[in-house]
Amino acid sequence: MLEKSASKTTGALRTTEKRAPALRQSSRQPSIKDIALLAHVSHPTVSRALQNSPLVSAETAAKIRKIAEDQGYRASAVARGLVTRHTRTIGLVVTAVDDPFAGEVARGIETTANDYHYAVLLASSHADPERECKVVEELAERRVDGIIVASPRLGALCLPLLKELDVPIVLVNDQYPSEFVHSVTIANQAGMRVAAEHLIGLGHRRVAYIGDRNGFQSNTERLAGYKAALVRAGIGFAAELAVEGDGQAETAIEAMHELLRLNTPPTAVCCYNDMTAMGAMRAIRSRGLRVSHDVSVTGFDDVFFAAYLAPALTTVRQPMRRMGQMAMENLFKLMSGQESAARARVEAELIVRGSTGRAPRQEGHDE
Amino acid sequence: MLEKSASKTTGALRTTEKRAPALRQSSRQPSIKDIALLAHVSHPTVSRALQNSPLVSAETAAKIRKIAEDQGYRASAVARGLVTRHTRTIGLVVTAVDDPFAGEVARGIETTANDYHYAVLLASSHADPERECKVVEELAERRVDGIIVASPRLGALCLPLLKELDVPIVLVNDQYPSEFVHSVTIANQAGMRVAAEHLIGLGHRRVAYIGDRNGFQSNTERLAGYKAALVRAGIGFAAELAVEGDGQAETAIEAMHELLRLNTPPTAVCCYNDMTAMGAMRAIRSRGLRVSHDVSVTGFDDVFFAAYLAPALTTVRQPMRRMGQMAMENLFKLMSGQESAARARVEAELIVRGSTGRAPRQEGHDE
DNA sequence: TTGTAGGCGTTATCAT
DNA sequence: ATGATAACGCCTACAA
Numbered sequence: 208m209l210e211k212s213a214s215k216t217t218g219a220l221r222t223t224e225k226r227a228p229a230l231r232q233s234s235r236q237p238s239i240k241d242i243a244l245l246a247h248v249s250h251p252t253v254s255r256a257l258q259n260s261p262l263v264s265a266e267t268a269a270k271i272r273k274i275a276e277d278q279g280y281r282a283s284a285v286a287r288g289l290v291t292r293h294t295r296t297i298g299l300v301v302t303a304v305d306d307p308f309a310g311e312v313a314r315g316i317e318t319t320a321n322d323y324h325y326a327v328l329l330a331s332s333h334a335d336p337e338r339e340c341k342v343v344e345e346l347a348e349r350r351v352d353g354i355i356v357a358s359p360r361l362g363a364l365c366l367p368l369l370k371e372l373d374v375p376i377v378l379v380n381d382q383y384p385s386e387f388v389h390s391v392t393i394a395n396q397a398g399m400r401v402a403a404e405h406l407i408g409l410g411h412r413r414v415a416y417i418g419d420r421n422g423f424q425s426n427t428e429r430l431a432g433y434k435a436a437l438v439r440a441g442i443g444f445a446a447e448l449a450v451e452g453d454g455q456a457e458t459a460i461e462a463m464h465e466l467l468r469l470n471t472p473p474t475a476v477c478c479y480n481d482m483t484a485m486g487a488m489r490a491i492r493s494r495g496l497r498v499s500h501d502v503s504v505t506g507f508d509d510v511f512f513a514a515y516l517a518p519a520l521t522t523v524r525q526p527m528r529r530m531g532q533m534a535m536e537n538l539f540k541l542m543s544g545q546e547s548a549a550r551a552r553v554e555a556e557l558i559v560r561g562s563t564g565r566a567p568r569q570e571g572h573d574e
Numbered sequence: 575m576l577e578k579s580a581s582k583t584t585g586a587l588r589t590t591e592k593r594a595p596a597l598r599q600s601s602r603q604p605s606i607k608d609i610a611l612l613a614h615v616s617h618p619t620v621s622r623a624l625q626n627s628p629l630v631s632a633e634t635a636a637k638i639r640k641i642a643e644d645q646g647y648r649a650s651a652v653a654r655g656l657v658t659r660h661t662r663t664i665g666l667v668v669t670a671v672d673d674p675f676a677g678e679v680a681r682g683i684e685t686t687a688n689d690y691h692y693a694v695l696l697a698s699s700h701a702d703p704e705r706e707c708k709v710v711e712e713l714a715e716r717r718v719d720g721i722i723v724a725s726p727r728l729g730a731l732c733l734p735l736l737k738e739l740d741v742p743i744v745l746v747n748d749q750y751p752s753e754f755v756h757s758v759t760i761a762n763q764a765g766m767r768v769a770a771e772h773l774i775g776l777g778h779r780r781v782a783y784i785g786d787r788n789g790f791q792s793n794t795e796r797l798a799g800y801k802a803a804l805v806r807a808g809i810g811f812a813a814e815l816a817v818e819g820d821g822q823a824e825t826a827i828e829a830m831h832e833l834l835r836l837n838t839p840p841t842a843v844c845c846y847n848d849m850t851a852m853g854a855m856r857a858i859r860s861r862g863l864r865v866s867h868d869v870s871v872t873g874f875d876d877v878f879f880a881a882y883l884a885p886a887l888t889t890v891r892q893p894m895r896r897m898g899q900m901a902m903e904n905l906f907k908l909m910s911g912q913e914s915a916a917r918a919r920v921e922a923e924l925i926v927r928g929s930t931g932r933a934p935r936q937e938g939h940d941e
Numbered sequence: 942t943t944g945t946a947g948g949c950g951t952t953a954t955c956a957t
Numbered sequence: 958a959t960g961a962t963a964a965c966g967c968c969t970a971c972a973a
Contacts, residue, residue: 235659236740238966249944254968264942279738284716285655286966289949292602294652296716299696305681305878310672317671317698326716329666329696331684349651349663349693371646373603456882485882492884511672515823515852517859517884605950616960621952631958653950656965 237278245278246271257282288350297538298328298346298354300339307510308480308527312357312379315531323539325352334421340365347372353538355379357531358423375541377534380425380525389541391534391551395425398523398555399432399477402505405521405557406475407440410566411503413448415473417462417483420451426479429507433477448473452483459486460493467494467502474502474566481506481513484520488562499564509558518561526553604645612645613638624649655717664905665695665713665721667706674877675847675894679724679746682898690906692719701788707732714739720905722746724898725790742908744901747792747892756908758901758918762792765890765922766799766844769872772888772924773842774807777933778870780815782840784829784850787818793846796874800844815840819850826853827860834861834869841869841933848873848880851887855929866931876925885928893920 239257243250248267255263256271257280263271274280288294299316301309317327328351332339339356343365346354357379369376369388378390406414416433419426434444450465452458459478463486466473478484484506491502498504499518506513506522513520533551606624610617615634622630623638624647630638641647655661666683668676684694695718699706706723710732713721724746736743736755745757773781783800786793801811817832819825826845830853833840845851851873858869865871866885873880873889880887900918 239968240966250966251945251968252943254966255943258968262942267942281711281715283656283966285652285661286949287968288652289650289656289951289966290968292949296695303681304671304684305674305677307672307674307677310674310677313696314670314672314698317696321697326712327696328663329680329684329694330688331681344648345693348648456878485879488884489882511823512852512879515856515883517855607950617950618952618961619959621950622959625952629958634958650950653965654952656950656967657952659965 236283237280239280239282242271242275242278242280245274293352294350295324296326296328296349296351297535298330298343298349298351300330300332300342300346300354300356302334302358303331304329306358307482307512308508308525309357311510311527312531312534315528315533316355316357316535317531318528319532319535336365340368343368343372347374353377353542355534355538357534358425375538377538377541379530379534389537389549391530391537391553392425393525393530393553394555395428396432396435398507398525398557399429400436401432401555401557402477402507402521402523403433403436404440405559406477406503406505406563407436407442409475409503409563411473411475412442412566413471413473413475414442415448415450415466415476417459417466417476417478417487418449418451419454419479419483421453429477429479452479452486454480454482456482456486456489459483460490463487463490464494467491467496472502475504475563476502477505479507481508481510481520481522484513484522484562485516488516488520499562501567503563503566505563513558514560516562521560521563522558524556524558529553603650604647606647606649609638609642609645609647612641660719661717662691663693663695663716663718664902665697665710665716665718667697667699667709667713667721667723669701669725670698671696673725674849674879675875675892676724678877678894679898679901682895682900683722683724683902684898685895686899686902703732707735710735710739714741720744720909722901722905724901725792742905744905744908746897746901756904756916758897758904758920760792760892760897760920761922762795763799763802765874765892765924766796767803768799768922768924769844769874769888769890770800770803771807772926773844773870773872773930774803774809776842776870776930778840778842779809779933780838780840780842781809782815782817782833782843784826784833784843784845784854785816785818786821786846786850788820796844796846819846819853821847821849823849823853823856826850827857830854830857831861834858834863839869842871842930843869844872846874848875848877848887848889851880851889851929852883855883855887865929868934870930870933872930880925881927883929888927888930889925891923891925896920 239250239253243253252263253271256268257275297320299313301313303309320327328346328349330342330346332342353375355377378388380392403414416430418430437444447469450462452462476487478487484504487504488498491498496502506520509522509524513522530553537551606617606620610620619630620638623635624642664687666680668680670676687694695713695716697709697713699709720742722744745755747759770781783797785797804811814836817829819829843854845854851871854871855865858865863869873887876889876891880889897920904918
């Protein structure tokens, strides 16, 4: 019968959730009709006047607007949305609001959305694919005009849902390879390869990688870039040098310690992102080693604090705000029926700072 | 006539904004009536079935739900909002999404809101009071059930608007002193005083302050706490030691340089927040001085990266997520008519780390 | 230039 | 247990 989860229906959900207390009914806001009554005109006339329609005489328009303002009239976007069939609202799904990457992307999106008088409905998935589906469904119920998903693990779970939804969707920086998905991505592989090559150029031969185990597409690509650089340099890939974190600083600490406990520890490490790099740097210091002098570190993203770390972090910059802006602009195109949008790709740029330096004299050389 | 800005009316705005391209009308989503037709029942019955009302027989309910799911039916929150008069949406106003403080508060809010099946509409003011009013108005039009304003400069501009709005509002960490405003704040003054006392206890006599010129209430209070500590220690307040940034790292660099150029530069500095402290630390290093050894630094907030700076930042911790949660819970109370909420106050806690140390031997002692 | 009459997709209030 | 009917506040014909 294929209906494994009948309880997952719309209405069913609501009853299982915590219930907020009953809402007080505040004294109703004035409606278009109230204004019409006061102005001795019909409701549509009020509607027209407030929309600056040329179909209403200047004087009546002025009178109406005056009354509307006096009454503190504020058109109901929900009523308007019901009839116009669009809400001038887009949904933004992020893994966590307080992630610096997501924050900057969100800023680009929000700013652009606002320029067009759109509002942003925020939802976090906390890297839980099930929850991600839930919030997307939620957004659909609220009839958002479009959705942007930033840095999700867009599991197989969600794909059919998204296809069924027929709401325009743009993905930022992590697309599940599929035709119908529009996305803005960065050159993950090339970016990480450049970072690794930079280290190799500094004489490093034992270069490690701390990844993200959440299964993001971006991690797969960055890891590939790292490997490519090693292989190309004739160094080859050593499995013991590729460990996994979760994109958070704290987890990276343990991952870095693990690397430093190896018989032949790395002299450099490429990190999935800046948060990871920050954790790695801390682990390095906590062992009495010096970042750059003893172990070089690279990050990815170039979040705002990267330049303020000591030493400042060498990292692969993503133009995050710009990517947010592009995502929003692509979404606008999609919403207006231009299927052209498709994939946009931005280039990554290596920013060399103090966290990377020449490889130290090797004492315990392997072989 | 008191209508200084007739053009500020609702409808008028929209025409001056950039216009997004016309939206395509996607093939309509199934409505409750469509389902009713297929199930050979009336619309209200469908509505009831989908809400798990006991007023509908188990079999019809099952049949209806099956059809609804097959059709990919998704109840329209906008239609529901029109009749129920609440949208299960709250508005969140922040100065900037990508600010780490705002981000963590937002996370607390979002998580709590979601527990109650509420959604969050995001709006940033970018510290522009005019824009702040605009977004609040915008939120009102969208008929949010409540509003949380985090760290705004709630100028006089907004106050009358907020009062008129009759939407429940909770402020986080920056309240304009007024009776009708509900807020969650931290003990700004006490917190900063403890930080300053910590430095004084370490032997520092030249203690500076880098504030925030945006005119936040929190800055006024923190500055007062700083002064109080100095006065109480018999050191007294020196105007030249109190300079202003804007809460961002970059501006703090210049502010710190200014302090270090003084004839008798400070040996310690209290910063308005962690971002400011981060900038100050960078300025200190760029002059060849060492943080802690030469100049001690304290922050405020304890954002996630504070512990990862080198040296780790001594700072006054705000339980940001918790504050977000409290704000949301207070808002729920307000929305349910309990006027009790009022002000909630949380305590600040000094977290001592490596960025503060004993005052250096003073060479050029004044007097 | 303005008014009248519908309808958007729900929930709510009556009936039956 | 179910079905008519009427809102909710706005917009959009179409008619005057």
